Amino acid sequence: MEDVILTMKGIDKTFPGVHALNHVDFDVRRGEVHALMGENGAGKSTLMKVLTGICAKDSGEIVFEGRTVEFRSPGEAQEAGIVIVHQELNMIGHLTVAQNIFIGREPKRGLFIDDARMNKEAAKLFAQLRIDIDPKETMSNLTVAKQQMCEIAKAISHDAKVIIFDEPTAALTENEIEQLFAIIQDLRAKGYGIVYISHRMDEIKRITDRVTVMRDGQYIGTLITAECTKEDIISMMVGRVIYEDPKTENRCPPGAPVVLKVEHLNAGRLVRDVSFELHQGEILGFAGLVGAGRTETARALFGADPRDSGDIYIDGKKAEIHSPRDAVKAGIGYLSEDRKRFGAVLQKSVAENTTLASLQKFMKGIFIDKRREAGTAAEHVKALKTKTPDVEQPVKNLSGGNQQKVIIAKWLVSDARIMIFDEPTRGIDVGAKQEIYELMAKLAETGKSIIMISSELAEILRLSDRIIVMCEGRITGEMDIADATQEKIMAAATREIDQQRQAGAKEGSRP
């Protein structure tokens, strides 16, 4: 018999109007990485919230190390040895690494905090994890990846037995992911039980031992990772088979006019001498690692961040874009990677968000013509197949994919001809992803020109007509989809720093 450390049985939870968990079973063994998968809204997060005491279950049983337990707060769960490493890290920026790790339980010497001992203990933890971080470093100076490692160290210092990773690689670069995986392998070997939540199928295949799939709040099944294929998992998640075939040819007609031309764009550290052209009806993929400067390029182009130099031409005419307002007027729409903050006004309705960028079109004298607004919103809900009970629904009640559709509708209503999709499917579940892809392809067919920034190679290869690769603020590769391979893109995305240093030195010598 395997060494089961945690069992959840028949967990049931109802929120007003939603049966979030319907008799879900889940268990974790000592020394395994157990993936928990499912579309957004499938109930993964709720299940973990129930486990860690963030919300109470309606019924069911949790057995941890042979005892039936019921945690009433994350603190209690942590105390018992169940720790969650959140997607959004919970570190206090201006404290040091060691101070963060021991927060709330600082070792004391008399009345004072014993910083020396804290630093020593932290250093010991890092040595144990084979991580190179200075305990005295201020937290905000660390990269996201390092901060995450501090979270892991903190979890271990709590004497955790089960560690839950909630989409840990979302903000990491390839290299950092490798490091994280090495740590996770290490933890597994030491006998920790690990729950791994992720949407990234490759990762699941690589580092997990078992996969449990949930759908619509129900337990669907558990597979041995080594014995199943990606398609098996995906079909369990969505109840149907999806094939992600890459695009093989440029669908943008040859000779399509250039709608956007960017020349020698410079903005801060991460946008350096960026030049490119975008044709009508084209999907131009921007590939690269996280931090390559793609989002920064888009924001500078859109007027959201200041530009140091560079020219932007729209339809061959020089465009003066100094604010998002100018960009919108010029027919550009930007769909941010951070939908919650930059994309939609979450508390407001689908209708209000749909007209957000073009409210002036919905005026009847000084008043907003709400009937026409609702009508237009409803049309777009129908056309884009947005799942919402009605257009008065606050956008925050919609799933990620449907929020994205509302934002797409916003730019359609504002007649944007150039749409910049920044990580269009981040945090969107597999089924909805497919729909967004189809939608983007259709937009391109109808003559919209699309810039798509994506960190998922599969996404880049599936949608782009042409691909631009960036690395550390520069364009390091440009290729037609017909010639593009994963290897070529990755090679350009990690192009040697030396070459760039040289280029940078040359540039610096110019007056």
Place this chain on the structure above:
Amino acid sequence: MENTMIKRKAARIAFIRSNTFQRLLLIAVLILLYAFFCAASPAFRRYTTLAYICNNMYYTLLLAIGVTFPIITGGTDLSMGTGLICYSLIGSYLMRMCGWPLWGAILATVLMGAAMGTVNGFGVAKLNIPPFIMTLGSMMFCRGMGSILTGGMSGTWPNYLEPGAGFRKIFRLVITADSGQRIPIPLGMVWMVLLAVIMTAVLNHTRTGRYIIGIGSGREALKLSGVNVVKWNMIAYIICGLFTGLAAVAYAGTFSNITPGEGAGFELNAIGAAIIGGTSMTGGSGSVFGAFLGVLLISLLQVGLPFIGLNANWQLLVTGCILMGAVTIDRLRKP
């Protein structure tokens, strides 16, 4: 079966969380409170008391309507109280010492409010100064300014016995019945309701309102949709300043005598009223009608409590409790 029950439960919770519910709750409290005072004191039951309550709350009402807008953006305006005194002092000075006509003084008073609002808005929206600090500064500025310009003297506006007495009648019309009895008509209430209706329409049916609410709930998203966030944020403060100017006129019209150094704290009553009325202090939602009800409640307590033998200190204490109660209920309703 189970589904319809869940739906019904969801609908009930949605209603409890809706602002309509808060408004209804407030109206119920108002009615109960009025009934209580009437039952407790025969003198309170008189029509003149009701007229008195109305007459006393015009300026707070205007302040509360005005401040609702900055609060919805996630800001506040502390300069209203001392500003009110400052503008009406200067208005009276212009009239008495510089020979300005009454209408000119009224106009100047209102415009001074709007100007201060513009300054506040510029500091908050354009220079990114935290609203609390910016308006704390202008609050002190106004307090000093009014006294300096008038040399520390009180100001007076026309009372019933002077030429220009019609000014007071804008707010409080007194008619003499056939029996010779003088009946005060709180005419100001008509203007207040009218302004509240107009500002409700501005908040809910115009671009100004839509964007001001948007700033409070999703400023960045609004900005990236091409909306000039700085401009609309500024407009929220200009509206507030304009209403402070109107409140200064209403104050002058009701009380005639303006004492320098007064006014501090008026803004807190107004802010408290807006919050009691369901406007969220963190921004993103709010209602002019709610602020109106909040002021009614505060004024009712202010006038009513002395009738049952409790002095002004009690009024403060009770208002404080109600304010805390209102935000507590708000928190409990929206976990």
